[in-house]
Amino acid sequence: MAHHPSPQDYRFDYFNVTFPAEYVAHVEINRPDKLNAFFEQMWLNLSTIFRKLSFDPHVRAILLTGAGDRAFTAGLDVKAASQGTLSQPTTSSPDPARTATTLRRHILDFQSCITSVEKCEKPVIAILHGISYGLAIDLSLAADIRLSTTTTRFSVKEVDIGLAADIGTLSRLPHAVGNASWVKDVCLTARVFDSEEALRVGFVSEVFNDKNAAVAAGLEKARLIASKSPVAIVGTKELLNYSRDRPVQDGLSYTAVWNAAMVQTKDVKDAMLSGLQRRKPTFEKL
């Protein structure tokens, strides 16, 4: 039985997937000459990658970054999009209802790709550096932890191209930060904001001096998470996501059912014993 992840399972043109530490995967968006802007094939590949990582027993924490110095991602490749579905629906029908049907299918598909980051069983740490516009916000909101740098420039950019953001930002941002006035402000004005503001309102949880420092810190955090019981980690992510969307009482009920199976793991004994003996526990794959 192989004890290492298989990089060849994760080869895609615009993504580098590496395994920089035990049980840690690193997904790098790799189209730096275009500021890591996305076109359709890229979000389909992103989804494939995260659906694989979700079940890969060699992976317990994931780092998500953008290649190059300039951008996590500048968002949707508008030029590509302007030649594509958005402005020229594939249906030739002039019937607005039929066009709506095609568009709805397309939006649901696109949303589903981004949501595969949220549905990935393993925690995802996104490092937002440089330009982080539009899709950068949608994508990082589907991740679990958001870190940034002192020079990151964020924008919920969609109203500037004439549309309400529709692949996640408007649905997740009100549940992710604690300033509803700010949420409306940045979504309605598309203005650029910086990390100081992002930290204050709760969009990111830590800010670092530069990309290198942020990536290093993210990697260290991933390593730390990967050192814990994967049963505990996967459960923690799932239960937090479940509870975010529901009344406290529903969260409690679901948690009780979840842990009725999960605390039967021997990881609990191993972790407790290691704690008492002040040594590092090892846990079986999940």
Next chain:
Amino acid sequence: MAHHPSPQDYRFDYFNVTFPAEYVAHVEINRPDKLNAFFEQMWLNLSTIFRKLSFDPHVRAILLTGAGDRAFTAGLDVKAASQGTLSQPTTSSPDPARTATTLRRHILDFQSCITSVEKCEKPVIAILHGISYGLAIDLSLAADIRLSTTTTRFSVKEVDIGLAADIGTLSRLPHAVGNASWVKDVCLTARVFDSEEALRVGFVSEVFNDKNAAVAAGLEKARLIASKSPVAIVGTKELLNYSRDRPVQDGLSYTAVWNAAMVQTKDVKDAMLSGLQRRKPTFEKL
């Protein structure tokens, strides 16, 4: 077809409604000698104004302020209320169930007036200056963006008159800020808090040196929002409000249906093209 809004449609004794910039309306609560305190006719008029603005094609963003230097609003005119429904229900019945029926109808009506600000399709920017007590909190929570000044004095005042706030604060505040402990604190103690605290917990998103600066900034923000595609702006407000109240997955589904119609707008092409050509787009009325 008139290309200007019609101030005469918006004439009410205690409100000034003006149109200081293209597609921007300014609603000023105008009872400064009473610290802009509200009595029943005023919240009925407020509701009428916002229901009109909601569908006025000449309006794309709204500024909401209080007249005078001293207060956004001191809240309910307690003296008026103490002579009115609250303490002397209109029913003469000594039957508590019948009194409850009358009171519930009254509370629902009052709530509905405040909610008309939230239901207004166009974004509303509230400028809270000076005394901002009781109804000031309810009302501004129904607005989209809250700005304040260094001298604003806020209070969730209702427990001081013997009642749990019932026209919006207790329902909206837990969804508007990110500090549940603080929410309980200010609602249970009725203590006064200032803008520094309001900014820290996320009740307002920006603080300005004085009322003039805040109003100027609010107007500038309204102007900016009014310069965007109204299709995108109206959708963004609606989708954020919808998602605030629902699981992420429900927000995504609703968004997909919404945008299936809305991205068919030619505003998308116009905005994209203007962006590429670095010129200011103009958008058809909505």
Next chain:
Amino acid sequence: MAHHPSPQDYRFDYFNVTFPAEYVAHVEINRPDKLNAFFEQMWLNLSTIFRKLSFDPHVRAILLTGAGDRAFTAGLDVKAASQGTLSQPTTSSPDPARTATTLRRHILDFQSCITSVEKCEKPVIAILHGISYGLAIDLSLAADIRLSTTTTRFSVKEVDIGLAADIGTLSRLPHAVGNASWVKDVCLTARVFDSEEALRVGFVSEVFNDKNAAVAAGLEKARLIASKSPVAIVGTKELLNYSRDRPVQDGLSYTAVWNAAMVQTKDVKDAMLSGLQRRKPTFEKL
């Protein structure tokens, strides 16, 4: 009829319950030699205490603290737990489904004890000082107001013993603070954080120089709350908790029904009149 609370109703081995001010109860977790760590009998007693306080007409606000200088509580007494249900389920069956049934009943019972703090009709102010790990977070999240000191050390500790926290933290934390990235971070890493961070993200609402100052401030706040109409206070707690878990519109409807009865209280007149006459009102027991 006695006008004082009855301390003898509240005698338990590991809790001191006192009444330091009119209408104020003080519950002190009292096992300082074990850092106030909990074993099963303690959370059962805690629940008994708060269910009594909920209906005690002499109580209008509650302070919750930990005895000694070192800890609010270090959480679950892991040594006790490691000899108990968690690692050695009381059922002798090797059948994972039967073990799951036993565990689920146990977790639901434990959750229910912690939830009795949230369900207590009267507001609860928790003072987190020193070590505040694991159960400290669960418990204080069921309280209404959280205050801490400059030396408090917090940790969502559960992943370190191999399990996803299951008695409240994962269900309540996403609704209590305004930084989803931070919530995931502290729950997935079990790292220690301090009061500065806790205040920034909104987990506590005020930080004091030391335990004495925090307890004094908490007591003062309890006194202030206890001086208000108990009808208004009980309603405010209930309506905020209800609204946290539901869409704004549902919160408004429930509020209207609630207040249809509650604004019939003569406390409203008394409070208004006292306000106008600038004197301190007194309110009948509840």
Next chain:
Amino acid sequence: MAHHPSPQDYRFDYFNVTFPAEYVAHVEINRPDKLNAFFEQMWLNLSTIFRKLSFDPHVRAILLTGAGDRAFTAGLDVKAASQGTLSQPTTSSPDPARTATTLRRHILDFQSCITSVEKCEKPVIAILHGISYGLAIDLSLAADIRLSTTTTRFSVKEVDIGLAADIGTLSRLPHAVGNASWVKDVCLTARVFDSEEALRVGFVSEVFNDKNAAVAAGLEKARLIASKSPVAIVGTKELLNYSRDRPVQDGLSYTAVWNAAMVQTKDVKDAMLSGLQRRKPTFEKL
């Protein structure tokens, strides 16, 4: 103070509103030459009538019927509609997003008129006789009790004019009857069904030999309801509607708050005493 309802408050061209028994109102749709088909002014008037009846203290139960022998209502007046909003949106814009905005406002308005029957505090008994197509289904589903005759012909007609029913049938029917397969069948095929089928699946609760018998029985039922405590009746309608839409536990909580005020009515004592003394109680107006 007048002890009779005021028919002159309820004068509209296409509705007869009478008061055939104490505390009973009878609303008759009165456009028999057009099979009681609706055009826009009619549903606006319908809404006005039911909003008035909701608060009229002389009314405790309402009968809703269609004039003439042939139809409760044949539904929307398609000819009128085909000249109106539906096919020729009032906006002249060829922009599908702007047209969608206009249409959505229109649909919400129309829905709101129909919903005013459901929101009416007093129970509404609909008598469906003869042709009962389209809007007849939407409208009667907003009523509380549905009675029909052996010759009633029902149809969820909307797919036959190219649209999914949008003013209530698709939202209310799944919650009103107990055969999901049948619901899909009649909504997808638009086929006509009769009273035997309607009774079997639970769409109506009683079937009578002819319109006269059905109206007489409906009137008798209205009379019976009107003889009960209006506090009990209004509460029963509200609580059933609330619970239909929510988990059982939410229904119970809301019920407890509702009745905390309502069982304080002296109607309870009066009703109990009358029951023991086997005499007919009288209740104060509501």
Next chain:
Amino acid sequence: MAHHPSPQDYRFDYFNVTFPAEYVAHVEINRPDKLNAFFEQMWLNLSTIFRKLSFDPHVRAILLTGAGDRAFTAGLDVKAASQGTLSQPTTSSPDPARTATTLRRHILDFQSCITSVEKCEKPVIAILHGISYGLAIDLSLAADIRLSTTTTRFSVKEVDIGLAADIGTLSRLPHAVGNASWVKDVCLTARVFDSEEALRVGFVSEVFNDKNAAVAAGLEKARLIASKSPVAIVGTKELLNYSRDRPVQDGLSYTAVWNAAMVQTKDVKDAMLSGLQRRKPTFEKL
């Protein structure tokens, strides 16, 4: 280890609890001279009984009946109630808000007693014979299976004593039967209905010729359920109750988590093997 249930654990004045078959408990309401009418101590005892049965490993199915020929239960003992809390609140305060507080606590307690039948992990089969009024409906709706006889007389009686039913009927009935019009009819009129009607609308699932036949059939059904894997039975009850209150997708997610533990039971193998070998399986206690 005892292999029999312990009748002495279940001794209460107005209830007979017996164990007529392996793993089957029979709870008989035993106040036949008063038509099994309930007063407060009885519903408290009922709750105690069902909370015990829920965890009794010797019990897998429960039969609930009323003693004597005349009634399952005539409901609340109105004479007792008229001397009790309902009409003379224990608080001496004339303050409607304080009275409401007392009443709400009382209603929640009463609801909770009835809900303990629904929360009981083991299925409950109620046999409704003779007079089945008021509380009979509330109580049987908290049971899982309702059987009746040709002479049962049902009534949702509460409006006849001036109140909206508040211990379960209005919250559960809309989710239990498939005829919303009928639900409104019987709840608003308090009219008596018979088993033929009850079967047609789905309130009961089978009707028998007399009480003996119904009890015998109920016992046979309990025996059948008790012969199945208790893991499967307890899960089936829980998952159906969960799903009744929630969207299908939520039901599916919860089911997957539930069965992830439960299908690990060896009962699955035993049941499959027994099925193939056409013999009766035996299952370990739960």
Next chain:
Amino acid sequence: MAHHPSPQDYRFDYFNVTFPAEYVAHVEINRPDKLNAFFEQMWLNLSTIFRKLSFDPHVRAILLTGAGDRAFTAGLDVKAASQGTLSQPTTSSPDPARTATTLRRHILDFQSCITSVEKCEKPVIAILHGISYGLAIDLSLAADIRLSTTTTRFSVKEVDIGLAADIGTLSRLPHAVGNASWVKDVCLTARVFDSEEALRVGFVSEVFNDKNAAVAAGLEKARLIASKSPVAIVGTKELLNYSRDRPVQDGLSYTAVWNAAMVQTKDVKDAMLSGLQRRKPTFEKL
């Protein structure tokens, strides 16, 4: 552009997919020698087929049947399953938490396959003939319309193999029929029931004399549905499914957004005009 569907796109070993009428697809489960029992590959293929049909512009209605005289489907192929995942989880770990993780992934996958019938945009008519056990119930509940024959034998079989049904029956059945007592009965006892009972409680909507008659009637119904505007049909299915799971008010809001795009279709004009001219309309592909 081809105007016919492509049978070669739908070739799978155990399914026949044909196109017996314009815009009508017929999916036949084809493993008659094993009573159409399912093993894993089959439900994966089923899902593939329905996801294709969902977007196939040549398909507007779908008939789902089982090959042979004896069974729609006998459910899960227990022999295959007993050699597979259910009883021998693919993980070799003896750790119940890890086994639970594997099982949960498996159950979610299986559920998702069945749900693809519900998510298919086009209506699905299931013909249940002969033996219709276990998976037959899960599968047909994901369809829209259920028809059966006088000799169909139904059973919610799962408790007989030691588990609570987990691929849909327990989540969908409470929302599909109107007799909660009956739902509990058949799910807890696994007893066989017939079409008369199925029709009475609302599980099927029509019963035919034999399989041929049922298939013919189903095909006729599919043809009728396929003759309507596909915009109206797809919307009707979606809106009914959405509303089943939500409060009426949410259903209305979603409907308004949906139809804001969809009533822009020219199908409305075509359908209205055809209706007035009494001719059969034709509609563009969707």
